Amino acid sequence: MFNFFRSILSLLKGMRVTGHYLVRPSTVVTQQYPENRDTLKLSDRTRALLSFKYDENGYHKCTSCHICEEACPNASIHVIDRPKPAVAKNELDHFIWRLDSCTFCNLCVLVCPFQVLQMSAKFESAVYDQRLLIYNLTTYAGATGPVLMKQPDVESRKKLIEPRSVYDGPTSLEGFDLAGIKP
Numbered sequence: 001m002f003n004f005f006r007s008i009l010s011l012l013k014g015m016r017v018t019g020h021y022l023v024r025p026s027t028v029v030t031q032q033y034p035e036n037r038d039t040l041k042l043s044d045r046t047r048a049l050l051s052f053k054y055d056e057n058g059y060h061k062c063t064s065c066h067i068c069e070e071a072c073p074n075a076s077i078h079v080i081d082r083p084k085p086a087v088a089k090n091e092l093d094h095f096i097w098r099l100d101s102c103t104f105c106n107l108c109v110l111v112c113p114f115q116v117l118q119m120s121a122k123f124e125s126a127v128y129d130q131r132l133l134i135y136n137l138t139t140y141a142g143a144t145g146p147v148l149m150k151q152p153d154v155e156s157r158k159k160l161i162e163p164r165s166v167y168d169g170p171t172s173l174e175g176f177d178l179a180g181i182k183p
Helices: 002-023 067-071 107-111 155-159
Strands: 047-054 077-081 092-096 118-122 135-138
Touching: 067 077, 067 107, 107 118
Parallel strands: none
Antiparallel strands: 047 118, 077 092, 092 135
16 A cells, blocks of 8 residues: 555656646757757767768778778678779778667777768668668778879879769668678
């Protein structure tokens, strides 16, 4: 009988908090959220989506060294080398990042020797199809920016790279494993 009264008392305490917010809606902390997306300021330390850093010419510095892939505790990152490199010894073809299995531990960002990776503050990533949570972070397949900048003109640089989109590349949901080998 004592537990019954204690449970009722606990329920009334909770309802008192709910009633407080019902009568004073201005004290609710999250009441502005989807309307204030444009002005929402998140902390600089927010870890939301992984992204590549590009220089002013749109080139990255990823040498396809696979250190981030080895550091990832749950294999959310897979780096695929270009099969026929044009200029450098190793050239990046695809940088696959699986948001659906990432724990946002930030180890990939910390171990990257070229500071190519960063965690952005963009946090909205709700989708209806799980395949949309597997990203290719690079915009082109080819050598790094410093190697490409050794080419004399823009047209010769364009011949050495192939454009890539966010959803390019092999994914396990398309019948491929992450190494790009058909099962």
